[in-house]
Amino acid sequence: MTQPPQPVRRGRGRRPAEQVRSEVLRAAGELLLEEGMGGFTVEKVAALAGASRVTLHKWWPSKGALALDGYFSVVGHTLAFPDTGDIASDLTAQIQAFVHLMRDTRAGRVVPELIGQAQTDPELAAAYRERYSAPRRALAVEALERAKQRGQLRADVDSEVIIDQLWGACYHRLLIPDLPLTDEFAQAIVANLMTGIRDA
Structure with missing residues (x-):
């Protein structure tokens, strides 16, 4: 049985933007493949990646755009x-x-x-x-x-x-x-x- 995506464990200190972006994409890809678009939300991705929704909305204009980038990160x-x-x-x-x-x-x-x-x-x-x-x-x-x-x-x-x-x-x-x-x-x-x- 496939395990659901697990939240990223954050260490102390501020993560570099590229690391945050990479972890968001990984979380988005895993969530999309696990739950499909029906269960895919920006809030869930933010929680899994340990990032703020504000950051995600700044980088991706829509839920769909985030989902696609996450998808591409796992099938590129x-x-x-x-x-x-x-x-x-x-x-x-x-x-x-x-x-x-x-x-x-x-x-x-x-x-x-x-x-x-x-x-x-x-x-x-x-x-x-x-x-x-x-x-x-x-x-x-x-x-x-x-x-x-x-x-x-x-x-x-x-x-x-x-x-x-x-x-x-x-x-x-x-x-x-x-x-x-x-x-x-x-x-x-x-x-x-x-x-x-x-x-x-």
């Missing part, structure tokens, strides 16, 4: 995009890793809540684009452009559209679960797309 390592020199293999590996994150981890189960909250929280929507989706997109664009330079993809294909076709398909199954997110699905969408974009 998944942004790595493999570069083996084979774009089909790299895309398949990245999509499968994304599917695994969304399907099999607490972090993945929180994403629909963050997306839903972003519809009415402009600060969260902006933070989601700037800190999460935009960096992921940039890494994928770079990988696709390198593949074009290697002659693996047609030069005229739009990298941004490819990204929407691949990750958009995954988000569709995540948010509208008529069909499951599976490894086979991840392999199939890459294989189908490569048929049309591979440089002959």
Whole structure:
């Protein structure tokens, strides 16, 4: 059974701002994964991190923005995009890793809540684009452009559209679960797309 987040034990003396920020992000990430957006509050994060609500409100304009930064602090390592020199293999590996994150981890189960909250929280929507989706997109664009330079993809294909076709398909199954997110699905969408974009 998962243990609930524990408050940070403070020693004597004033903590440096960077340490406080790091502890707040850790507390926010742990609370979000443990309780989801339904149980996530600025007050709980402040108590867990041993920080004041005033400090948190100064650094984050909304509860959603704080939740997203906490989320990013625990899943940021998944942004790595493999570069083996084979774009089909790299895309398949990245999509499968994304599917695994969304399907099999607490972090993945929180994403629909963050997306839903972003519809009415402009600060969260902006933070989601700037800190999460935009960096992921940039890494994928770079990988696709390198593949074009290697002659693996047609030069005229739009990298941004490819990204929407691949990750958009995954988000569709995540948010509208008529069909499951599976490894086979991840392999199939890459294989189908490569048929049309591979440089002959």
